[in-house]
Amino acid sequence: MNTQSAARSTVYGYPRQGQNRELKKAIEGYWKGTVSADALRQTAAGLRKANWQQLAADGIDEVPTGDFSYYDHVLDTSVLLGAIPERHRAAVAADPLDGYFAMARGTQEVAPLEMTKWFDTNYHYMVPELGPDTTFTADTSKQVAELREALDLGLTARPVVVGPITYLLLAKPAPGVDEHFEPLSLLDKILPVYAEVLADLRAAGAQWVQLDEPALVQDRSADELDLTARAYAVLGGLTDRPRLLVASYFDRLGKALPVLAKSPVEGLAIDFTGPAEGNLDDLVASSEVRSKRLVAGVVNGRNIWINDLTKSLATLTRLRSLAGQVDVSASCSLLHVPYDVAAEDGVAPEVASWLAFARQKSAEIATLTLGFTEGAEAIAEQLNANRAALDSRSGSALTNNPDVRARVAAVTEADSHRSAPYAERSAAQQARLGLPLLPTTTVGSFPQTTELRTARADLRAGRIDAAQYDERIGTEIQEVLAFQEKAGLDVLVHGEPERNDMVQYFAEQLDGYLATQHGWVQSYGTRYVRPPVLVGDISRPEPMTVRWWAYAQLQTERPVKGMLTGPVTMLAWSFVRDDQPRSETARQVALALRDEVNDLEAAGAAVIQVDEPALRETLPLRRADRAAYLSWGTEVFRLTTSGVRADTQIHTHMCYVEFGDILNALDEMEADVASLEAARSHMQVAHELGDAGYPRGVGPGVYDIHSPRVPGTPEVVSLLQKGLAAIPAERLWVNPDCGLKTRGWPEVRDSLDNLVGAARTVREQL
Numbered sequence: 001m002n003t004q005s006a007a008r009s010t011v012y013g014y015p016r017q018g019q020n021r022e023l024k025k026a027i028e029g030y031w032k033g034t035v036s037a038d039a040l041r042q043t044a045a046g047l048r049k050a051n052w053q054q055l056a057a058d059g060i061d062e063v064p065t066g067d068f069s070y071y072d073h074v075l076d077t078s079v080l081l082g083a084i085p086e087r088h089r090a091a092v093a094a095d096p097l098d099g100y101f102a103m104a105r106g107t108q109e110v111a112p113l114e115m116t117k118w119f120d121t122n123y124h125y126m127v128p129e130l131g132p133d134t135t136f137t138a139d140t141s142k143q144v145a146e147l148r149e150a151l152d153l154g155l156t157a158r159p160v161v162v163g164p165i166t167y168l169l170l171a172k173p174a175p176g177v178d179e180h181f182e183p184l185s186l187l188d189k190i191l192p193v194y195a196e197v198l199a200d201l202r203a204a205g206a207q208w209v210q211l212d213e214p215a216l217v218q219d220r221s222a223d224e225l226d227l228t229a230r231a232y233a234v235l236g237g238l239t240d241r242p243r244l245l246v247a248s249y250f251d252r253l254g255k256a257l258p259v260l261a262k263s264p265v266e267g268l269a270i271d272f273t274g275p276a277e278g279n280l281d282d283l284v285a286s287s288e289v290r291s292k293r294l295v296a297g298v299v300n301g302r303n304i305w306i307n308d309l310t311k312s313l314a315t316l317t318r319l320r321s322l323a324g325q326v327d328v329s330a331s332c333s334l335l336h337v338p339y340d341v342a343a344e345d346g347v348a349p350e351v352a353s354w355l356a357f358a359r360q361k362s363a364e365i366a367t368l369t370l371g372f373t374e375g376a377e378a379i380a381e382q383l384n385a386n387r388a389a390l391d392s393r394s395g396s397a398l399t400n401n402p403d404v405r406a407r408v409a410a411v412t413e414a415d416s417h418r419s420a421p422y423a424e425r426s427a428a429q430q431a432r433l434g435l436p437l438l439p440t441t442t443v444g445s446f447p448q449t450t451e452l453r454t455a456r457a458d459l460r461a462g463r464i465d466a467a468q469y470d471e472r473i474g475t476e477i478q479e480v481l482a483f484q485e486k487a488g489l490d491v492l493v494h495g496e497p498e499r500n501d502m503v504q505y506f507a508e509q510l511d512g513y514l515a516t517q518h519g520w521v522q523s524y525g526t527r528y529v530r531p532p533v534l535v536g537d538i539s540r541p542e543p544m545t546v547r548w549w550a551y552a553q554l555q556t557e558r559p560v561k562g563m564l565t566g567p568v569t570m571l572a573w574s575f576v577r578d579d580q581p582r583s584e585t586a587r588q589v590a591l592a593l594r595d596e597v598n599d600l601e602a603a604g605a606a607v608i609q610v611d612e613p614a615l616r617e618t619l620p621l622r623r624a625d626r627a628a629y630l631s632w633g634t635e636v637f638r639l640t641t642s643g644v645r646a647d648t649q650i651h652t653h654m655c656y657v658e659f660g661d662i663l664n665a666l667d668e669m670e671a672d673v674a675s676l677e678a679a680r681s682h683m684q685v686a687h688e689l690g691d692a693g694y695p696r697g698v699g700p701g702v703y704d705i706h707s708p709r710v711p712g713t714p715e716v717v718s719l720l721q722k723g724l725a726a727i728p729a730e731r732l733w734v735n736p737d738c739g740l741k742t743r744g745w746p747e748v749r750d751s752l753d754n755l756v757g758a759a760r761t762v763r764e765q766l
């Protein structure tokens with residue numbers, strides 16, 4: 001290709017659920033038996049069609065296919081490649097749809113695939129399970145059918161498939177397979193199956209196929225890059241195939257860029273937003289891309305802010321000389337953003353003008369394509385409107401609260417350090433609390449019963465008033481406390497019954513945060529969340545948790561923990577503003593939370609927990625960026641928690657941890673006590689911390705709350721004994737892995753009774 005044709009607009013994927021989450025309703029109805037398989041298929045086909053037509057109407061020239069999913073696109077890839085685990089084969093053979101859902105959710109008889117986070121997003125995928133004996137066989141029926149559906153609408157369509165390197169890198173050894181088995185060793189077995197997939201898609205009418213390789217934006221070894229080169233040499237060398245577009249997103253390609261550039265694929269799709277902006281400079285050095293199609297991801301596909309169209313046009317213009325053909329897209333699939341800002345009638349029009357969901361982003365892509373092809377004059381009106389919206393945002397009082405700004409600017413190093421060293425603090429805390437060795441506690445929430453959910457729904461619908469709602473919450477807190485006293489726990493919690501969600505609850509009470517009405521994004525399967533938006537400068541108009549904490553503490557002599565969500569987690573589960581560094585937003589949130597911590601202390605709280613379950617989740621994909629992130633991430637935790645006296649005990653909690661990465665970070669948070677997920681890894685965390693000489697209190701979970709299973713007392717005793725081999729009894733806490741909100745009361749009662757019983761048994765042996 002050396003003559004450039006007009007730029008085309010495209011996207012890699014679109015929200016799947018439907019404007020009103022029709023897909024969720026249909027799938028859950030199917031599970032319950034109230035929706036037939038045919039009705040589900042029809043709903044799904046209708047949603048796909050509506051999405052494609054919407055995209056075409058909004059000016060997208062080339063639509064994606066195969067991105068639709070009943071549950072997860074990585075699971076779809078496992079089906080496409082025939083990588084069905086042994087334990088699910090019978091179900092899949094009996095009925096492919098039910099078998100598919102059995103892989104996703106398990107059945108009475110078989111466990112589901114494991115689920116984990118898709119890179120650093122809040123989307124979760126089903127982890128492929130592979131072993132040396134895995135055989136792959138192509139089942140292209142879904143991909144082919146969906147391509148045909150789009151082609152039949154008269155659209156230009158491009159199937160999107162997870163690429164072989166990423167698929168294998170995302171996989172894990174199947175149960176029973178040696179844990180050191182590397183799925184990437186299956187590359188030579190999987191490539192012929194990809195070849196079949198490509199041939200089938202070509203036969204079905206695909207001109208191009210997109211192979212997604214986001215795993216290449218992480219640090220990859222020389223071997224992995226060699227295998228990447230080999231994979232694309234093989235696929236590129238096939239004769240019976242469509243043209244290949246290899247897509248990456250979420251960060252820069254780094255050393256993988258020249259590998260892909262040199263490979264015989266016809267196109268690359270590259271992210272030029274956020275941490276991936278560096279791809280632009282890297283591309284200058286690559287002569288091979290000059291003969292390829294380059295799909296430029298200039299519209300951020302994972303935030304909800306309008307694009308700076310002028311800046312994107314400049315990027316596109318720079319790219320023009322660097323590639324054979326430049327097309328325009330979002331940086332990644334629009335799966336990560338909600339449908340349509342227009343549905344948000346509760347948002348002030350000025351603020352709405354700063355927001356872009358999937359529909360608005362599609363329109364931006366179309367506008368940029370036009371401006372890029374025909375010149376800025378062709379989109380003068382849109383550029384003006386865009387400039388006006390950006391100006392309104394940067395000049396708004398909402399984004400420039402002078403009090404907040406002054407306060408952040410005045411933060412000193414001393415503000416993020418406790419007044420006394422740990423040894424002094426722990427002595428003062430022990431004098432105040434008088435806790436036994438191996439103190440017992442829980443992570444915060446107790447079961448969110450149907451009564452509680454109903455009460456919340458009743459309040460929203462006006463069936464009960466605030467006073468009646470509060471009464472129900474009060475009763476629940478009393479019951480939770482009475483149970484904990486009876487069970488013999490040492491440090492109690494109020495159970496968080498008033499909280500719908502650990503981030504939303506605070507977002508609703510902080511100024512500068514925006515809640516959406518319809519801003520659903522897929523978390524996993526049929527679970528959707530509505531992340532709140534950090535839209536302006538953050539401040540706390542009044543205390544958020546003191547009232548219920550004080551209410552709880554009145555009911556008992558034992559200490560009740562104050563319970564807050566930490567600043568990094570507040571950011572991680574929200575849409576974060578992009579007009580200032582994340583660290584700046586985090587500092588604003590931290591100062592608001594610091595006031596809350598101090599108010600809890602003033603109200604009498606002797607123990608305050610600040611949860612940071614997401615610290616590990618938002619770890620940058622590139623190792624080189626991690627130190628800077630952990631530095632501000634731990635600083636804002638300290639800023640939140642350092643305003644208290646020495647005798648106030650600060651706890652933190654983290655889940656889903658792989659401690660190798662964040663051991664130092666845990667140390668830098670300087671929390672007096674950290675409760676951590678550990679039950680399934682048999683206290684490994686305790687040993688890692690012990691080996692590293694971790695100096696403070698730690699509660700490695702002894703009760704796996706991800707399962708309804710009740711751990712027996714002897715099992716907990718043995719975990720505690722293991723823990724004691726690494727951490728002395730003065731500093732070893734006894735607690736579950738995480739909050740109990742998803743569990744049922746019967747199993748929680750028994751489990752906590754056993755947990756306290758085990759702590760008592762082990763104390764007697766000391």
Ligand code: GLN
Pocket residue numbers: 443444445496502563611613653654655738739740741
């Ligand atoms: N305090 C929260 C709870 O118990 C912590 C939840 C979490 O770590 N995800 O629910």
Ligand code: ZN
Pocket residue numbers: 443613653654655656737738739
């Ligand atoms: Zn947790």
